[in-house]
Amino acid sequence: MILAIASPSFCKNESLCREALSLGLTVRFRGIGPVLAGTELVSFLNGADYAIIGTEVIDSEILAQCPGLKGIAKYGVGLDSIDFSACEEYGVEVRYTEGVNKTSVAELTLGFLLSLAHRAHITSNLLKMGQWQKNGGRQLSTATVGLIGFGRVGQEVARMLMPLGSRVLIRDIKNRDLEARALNAHPVSLSELLKESDFISLHVPLTKDTYHMIGSDTLCQMKAGVSIVNTARGNVINFDVLKEYLDREIVTGVALDVYPDEPCQDYDFLKRPEVFCTPHIAGNAREAVWAMGMASLSHIQYWIGTSQ
Numbered sequence: 001m002i003l004a005i006a007s008p009s010f011c012k013n014e015s016l017c018r019e020a021l022s023l024g025l026t027v028r029f030r031g032i033g034p035v036l037a038g039t040e041l042v043s044f045l046n047g048a049d050y051a052i053i054g055t056e057v058i059d060s061e062i063l064a065q066c067p068g069l070k071g072i073a074k075y076g077v078g079l080d081s082i083d084f085s086a087c088e089e090y091g092v093e094v095r096y097t098e099g100v101n102k103t104s105v106a107e108l109t110l111g112f113l114l115s116l117a118h119r120a121h122i123t124s125n126l127l128k129m130g131q132w133q134k135n136g137g138r139q140l141s142t143a144t145v146g147l148i149g150f151g152r153v154g155q156e157v158a159r160m161l162m163p164l165g166s167r168v169l170i171r172d173i174k175n176r177d178l179e180a181r182a183l184n185a186h187p188v189s190l191s192e193l194l195k196e197s198d199f200i201s202l203h204v205p206l207t208k209d210t211y212h213m214i215g216s217d218t219l220c221q222m223k224a225g226v227s228i229v230n231t232a233r234g235n236v237i238n239f240d241v242l243k244e245y246l247d248r249e250i251v252t253g254v255a256l257d258v259y260p261d262e263p264c265q266d267y268d269f270l271k272r273p274e275v276f277c278t279p280h281i282a283g284n285a286r287e288a289v290w291a292m293g294m295a296s297l298s299h300i301q302y303w304i305g306t307s308q
Contacts, residue, residue: 001307003300004028004045006036007054007075009289016293023300025050045069050303052296053081055262060086073299075292076283077101080206080233095299097292099152104288106156109231112255112276113161113199114140116227121255121276141165146197147185148213149204149232150176157201158183169193173209194221199229206233215241219251227253231282234259239269246274257282 003025010016011029020027028048030036035055036044042065045051049068054075063069063086072087074096087094115121119137126133141164147154150172158168158180168185170176171193180187194200200222204210214228215238228251230237239260245251255276262280264270270277283292 001049001304002026002028002047003050003052004030004048005052006030006041006044006056007052008032008035009054009284010052010075010293010296013289013293016290016297019294019297020052020300023297023304025300025304042066050300052300055081057081058087059083060089063087063090063092071095071299071303073296075296077292078205078233093303095302097295097298100291100295101283101285101288102152102156104285105153105231105282106160107285108257108278108282109153109157109201109203109229110160112229112231112257113145113201113227115276116199116229116253116255117143119253122273125273140199143167143198144169144196146171146193146200148172148190148193148200148202150174150179150185150187151203153231154201154203155179155183157203158185169197190218191221194218195223197226198223199227201229202232202236204232204236206235210236212236212238212241214238219245222250224250225252226250227255229255231257234262234264239266243269246272 003020005011005020005027008030012032017029030044037057041056042062045066047068050071051069052073052075058072058081060083069092071093077098077100079096082094084094117137117140119135123133123135144167145161146169147157148171150170154170161168162184169188170180170185171188171190177187213236219241242251253274257278257280269275
């Protein structure tokens with residue numbers, strides 16, 4: 001049996017590669033480089049029985065050209081790149097492990113929130129240019145933080161905020177009253193969260209309902225001076241509208257780890273002083289990389305076991 005590992009993040013971790021080879025399969029490594037797509041992805045996957053994919057797009061066009069593919073194991077937690085209907089149509093099973101990198105994502109989110117509150121990223125950049133600007137912002141402990149999405153990552157962020165004493169508002173499409181009560185968070189309507197939050201952090205998957213959910217209809221409800229954190233998916237925010245609200249100084253700070261197109265090449269936007277940006281690293285702490293890789297390999301082991 002052949003296992004094709006498409007994720008560059010997996011492939012550059014030597015320990016994970018050794019674990020993959022120990023499974024006793026013929027393993028095909030994509031190696032380090034841009035995420036494969038289209039004909040290059042087809043060429044890499046063709047002939048494989050199983051695949052481990054990260055952010056590679058798997059749709060009917062890809063699957064139609066990979067008739068031998070039986071199963072896909074997800075490296076990571078985002079599922080928006082996989083067409084599950086197409087996988088079902090072509091008889092390809094998809095397995096994934098939820099929340100495997102939640103601590104890594106939550107820690108970076110907390111770092112973003114603290115930096116935005118204390119203006120650390122702004123004053124750091126100014127100091128590098130020779131400007132000694134002593135504006136320390138505010139304490140996050142006195143702020144209201146709104147979490148849109150209260151799944152595993154959102155709950156972990158709330159847990160990390162508890163010792164600080166921030167007022168935490170949450171909004172989720174599911175009833176999260178029990179989880180919120182345990183974490184001293186307060187379920188509210190989306191409108192109330194938007195109006196009352198000093199900081200808003202996004203923790204939702206990318207779906208047809210969350211696409212551009214932060215746009216003109218929601219940004220107009222936010223209080224002046226709000227800061228926004230996004231470690232979820234880039235297209236949850238309408239960037240064109242966000243830029244307008246930054247220009248109007250209604251939104252005064254943005255921390256982003258994800259973008260509509262990656263790698264992001266909108267350098268004029270990234271260079272804005274209000275923008276704190278990282279290159280999609282929230283879930284990529286070394287511990288998270290190991291956990292994601294081992295989780296994906298556990299699904300391959302499952303298929304090996306069921307095929308014998």
